[in-house]
Amino acid sequence: MRSRLLSGVWRALFGWVSRFSSDIGIDLGTANTLVHVRGRGIVLREPSVVAIDNETDRVLAVGEDAKRMVGRTPARISAIRPLRDGVIADFDITEAMLRHFVGKVHNRRFLAHPRVAVGVPAGVTEVERRAVEDAARQAGAWQAEIIDEPMAAAIGAGLPVAEAIGNMIVDIGGGTTEIAVISLGGICTQRSMRIASEEMDEAISTYIRRDFNLVVGESTAEEIKIAIGSAFPLPEELTMEVRGKDLISGLPRRITISSGEIREACAEPIAAIVELIKETLDATAPELAADIMNRGIVLAGGGALLRGLDQLVSAETDIPVYVAEDPMTCVVLGAARYLEQLDGVLSSQ
Numbered sequence: 290m291r292s293r294l295l296s297g298v299w300r301a302l303f304g305w306v307s308r309f310s311s312d313i314g315i316d317l318g319t320a321n322t323l324v325h326v327r328g329r330g331i332v333l334r335e336p337s338v339v340a341i342d343n344e345t346d347r348v349l350a351v352g353e354d355a356k357r358m359v360g361r362t363p364a365r366i367s368a369i370r371p372l373r374d375g376v377i378a379d380f381d382i383t384e385a386m387l388r389h390f391v392g393k394v395h396n397r398r399f400l401a402h403p404r405v406a407v408g409v410p411a412g413v414t415e416v417e418r419r420a421v422e423d424a425a426r427q428a429g430a431w432q433a434e435i436i437d438e439p440m441a442a443a444i445g446a447g448l449p450v451a452e453a454i455g456n457m458i459v460d461i462g463g464g465t466t467e468i469a470v471i472s473l474g475g476i477c478t479q480r481s482m483r484i485a486s487e488e489m490d491e492a493i494s495t496y497i498r499r500d501f502n503l504v505v506g507e508s509t510a511e512e513i514k515i516a517i518g519s520a521f522p523l524p525e526e527l528t529m530e531v532r533g534k535d536l537i538s539g540l541p542r543r544i545t546i547s548s549g550e551i552r553e554a555c556a557e558p559i560a561a562i563v564e565l566i567k568e569t570l571d572a573t574a575p576e577l578a579a580d581i582m583n584r585g586i587v588l589a590g591g592g593a594l595l596r597g598l599d600q601l602v603s604a605e606t607d608i609p610v611y612v613a614e615d616p617m618t619c620v621v622l623g624a625a626r627y628l629e630q631l632d633g634v635l636s637s638q
């Protein structure tokens with residue numbers, strides 16, 4: 290009786306507090322940061338880039354505005370990607386970026402203390418985890434929850450993570466590829482590596498420099514990958530005109546490049562991703578592996594959008610492969626749903 294009364298009081302109190310607070314889910318990615326606010330959906334989707342004045346250390350621009358400066362900055366400004374290697378490479382700048390993004394979406398009403406859930410790569414150390422938590426608190430979070438990215442991606446992709454079924458999620462981001470087999474709400478097998486979609490951009494610019502004596506910047510290489518990149522032969526191969534700088538004369542020059550050539554250029558990072566999937570399957574318990582064979586592998590993250598990657602992984606593993614609906618939003622949706630589930634747990638106690 291007393292505990293029922295107490296739980297009623299707790300629920301009422303919790304309902305009251307949550308009316309003044311807002312839940313914020315964040316995907317702090319190496320390439321993009323996404324923010325989801327409960328009741329409003331995804332409210333922010335910007336590149337994880339910060340422009341800094343080297344002389345004064347002042348933040349000049351964040352997100353989209355800062356990305357436009359990459360490769361175009363004068364000497365005293367640098368456009369920094371604070372999460373470049375999948376984890377926080379620069380804590381202060383990450384915090385400044387997080388504060389800017391949270392401030393942009395969160396109106397500071399009286400008592401408006403956001404609860405924040407941030408996805409971090411499953412392989413990060415305790416110190417790195419705490420650094421993200423601190424960054425979220427410094428950015429104004431009242432309560433900061435850290436959630437493993439592959440778990441968030443699986444929840445966001447709509448996989449039944451709480452059931453006694455093996456689910457395999459492959460999240461191919463900008464800087465990291467993370468693979469997990471999830472069952473009964475926990476990660477059973479997990480692998481990650483720092484080879485993902487950005488590695489393909491580098492492979493493309495190396496290929497063009499070597500085979501065409503043409504220098505192209507980071508963002509041009511990414512544009513080529515998105516426009517004509519593929520992992521599997523296309524029914525109709527594509528071509529694209531590319532502008533760059535001649536390696537010898539230093540003058541602007543243009544070439545036409547085909548999807549077959551870009552596939553060849555990206556072969557190594559793509560093979561590494563397929564290999565990691567096979568390795569994860571190999572390390573998975575037989576019952577869970579059988580579930581995955583029946584239910585298929587789900588691809589998430591921006592890298593999952595590469596044409597024919599699903600076909601290639603399926604051909605190499607003999608398992609059906611599906612690309613999540615809107616793969617770049619899985620982690621942020623999963624983080625948001627995780628906070629909602631916390632309420633479910635609290636109010637059912």
Ligand SMILES: Nc1ncnc2c1ncn2[C@@H]1O[C@H](COP(=O)(O)OP(=O)(O)OP(=O)(O)O)[C@@H](O)[C@H]1O
Nearest residue numbers: 318319320321462463464465486590591592594595
């Ligand atoms: N249509 C596309 N085809 C191929 N690659 C794409 C496409 N769209 C986006 N990408 C790539 O996806 C990557 C970004 O994906 P995502 O936003 O999931 O990464 P992230 O979450 O920021 O990174 P990480 O998870 O490694 O921290 C970029 O490298 C981008 O070039």
Ligand SMILES: [Mg+2]
Nearest residue numbers: 318462590620
């Ligand atoms: Mg990601």
